Amino acid sequence: LSMGCGTxxxxxxxxxxxxxxxxxxxxxxxxxxxxxxSEEEIFGDFFAKHGAA
Incomplete structure (x- = not known):
């Protein structure tokens, strides 16, 4: 069915x-x-391995 002219x-x-x-x-x-x-939970492993900037 077509309902006509739409919006x-x-x-x-x-x-x-x-x-x-x-x-x-x-x-x-x-x-x-x-x-x-926290930032520690997110980046903790990275900072532990590569150091914080």
Whole structure:
């Protein structure tokens, strides 16, 4: 099915209609605690081998 003039005509979508337009998708998310590694954790092995600049 073609739904007409698309977003220029203020329709919801501009492509041909297919099964994906009938799907009702719900995404469930949860917060992930922030973990910011220190420079030592990231570059520690490199600095130990090559020295710090």
């Amino acid at each position: 220029w005509g203020k329709n919801n979508f501009s492509d041909n209609m297919n099964y994906r337009h009938y799907l009702n998708i719900t995404r469930v998310s949860r917060p992930i605690p922030e973990r910011v590694p």
